[in-house]
Amino acid sequence: MKVDLINLTKKFMGITAVSSINLDIKDGEFVAFLGPSGCGKTTTLLMISGIYKPTTGDILFEGERVNHFPPKDRDIGMVFQSYALYPHMTVYQNLVFSLMLKRRPKDEMKAEAKRVADIMGIGTLLNRKPGQLSGGQQQRVALGRALIKQPKLLLFDEPLSNLDARLRISMRGEIKKLQNNLGITSIYVTHDQIEAMTMADRIAVIKDGILQAYTVPEELHDKPKTLFIAEFIGNPPMNLFEVKLLSEKGSLYADLGKGVKIGIPKTRTPKDTQKGVIKMGIRPQDLHAGKDKGIKTVIELVEPMGRDDLIVCQLGDKDIHFLTDPGLKLKTGNRINILPDMEKSQFFEIETGKSLLWA
Amino acid sequence: MGKETEEIRKIKPGRPDWFWFLFPSLLLIVLFFFLPIVITLIISGTNMSSTTGFHAWKWVGLNNFRKIAILPETADHFWLTVKYVAVTLAFFNIGMALVVSIITTHISRGTGFFFRALWLLPRITPTVTYVMMWKFLGANAPYGVFNQLIIQPLGLAPQNWVAASSFLFIVLVNGYIGASFGMIIFTSAIEAIPKDITIASLVDGASMLQRIRYVILPYIKWPLLFVTTYQTLSLMTSFEQIMVLTDGQFNTEVWSLWAYHKALQNYWGNFQWGFGNALAAVLVVVGIILGIIYLRYFKFNELVQDPKIESL
Structure with a gap:
């Protein structure tokens, strides 16, 4: 089902929780609302579900304004943290609750319960009470309960946040696969950027009730429009520090202090080169340990992460983190040369946090 | 033998530790709850009255109970009490309490609080003042508010409504006080229902009535048990409002008031302590039996079973 939010705003007693959000969700699309807690993402979801009424603005389902439809008339299924x-x-009664309320015949309820129980792999649990199930099993039942209504829109409110790390990863894949197979338009609220990046077709980044960006995961990662997005997306987080822009002989340099200057390639020239001091960002995977070329420094700390080693060292007078191959067997105190891949660098205006490359 | 072992031995008292731990509350329970029941039962086996005094009384065995069984008015008092307790409980102490708590938790917080505070007024008004207000509401012309404002303007014949609808009045007088107790407990129980559960039931398509039936009532099952049990027992044994309102006239002599009149206040000045205590003893026994039935019916054991720790 196609969903449109138009200037959607919600105020609670004069305090703006969601501020004029505009976005469109295509039929069958999987969209994530990503942001820190209290950013308004759940409020937006509850407006879409019909629990909250928008203060101003519209919600359209298939082009029809549904602002004042009660939740039960919206063809939605919802899954909670x-x-x-x-x-x-019992699990069975939970699954068929919505059908029971509509007084559907027993046979239909049984058949439908079997259908979703098969999808979710909970066929053996039907006679148990939720208290006798593990967290993962409960979340499967909750998903089944949402699916039994054959909803046109699935709403997820941080559904995996209460599960342990390993289960979260496997459920992540399962939900994604399920959504793919059933083709149900889905909105997934989360504060976990990895969940959003791995599952969603498009991500809406929300901060302080304002939509920061709404785009595909790769673009959020590679072309962050604001400092907030750059900080929020990516793991380990992007290195961000203030640099002074220097122009020498027609080339542009970033001055990191202590005489360390890095050349900025033409493709990454910040929009306003007169700014002077700006914020530079570079991801830990875009810095490399060079043999003899590069900037000389000393390793302050090595954090083995299995697939990579996370190295902490100083570049100019800034602390930076970067990833290296554990095969290099780098140790604290080693002298190394760092080669930043400046083709992947980011620049932001300090006052507004706006990107000087993409905004 | 080391000195420490000696010390430990000194600390160990003759009685087990739990005894001293429980002693203060045990003392209270024994002194003020258990002993009165024992004394009631003992006196109910005597013919003690203001005629015999505290010295000339005799044991009469179960005679007082036999007397209760054969007295013609016993059945009247008994059925009146059953009717009074059941009606007040169903319509006010549980029914009205549920209605008020469900409504006030589904409107704005401030308004809900305001109306709940209103319902508390009868409870915090002194009993005599409160009952006198009811008396004047139903009193015969020229005093009765009801007669003056409604009956006479309509051209109907004024009368003493307390006397005319005495049963209704004792139910109303007790119900308006009693409802606030359940209201407070149900309100907090309803507000403790997780918000997600409410949202889930709305998304599942439950109407207000369906939510009450399938979500709210199951969720407040234990508070319901508690209020039902507690209020049944207090309605059975409390009589002060009825005493002030009618003093048992107009067919409102409930069992506990009957016991009070027999034992401590009767027209001829002969206080039949023995007989009155026998009446009270019947209430105690009925109360215990009802309590057990309630606990069984609501499966109280499930309430106290071991907690289940979630395993992932």
């Missing part, structure tokens, strides 16, 4: 299963009902 707390699972929100009815504790006094």
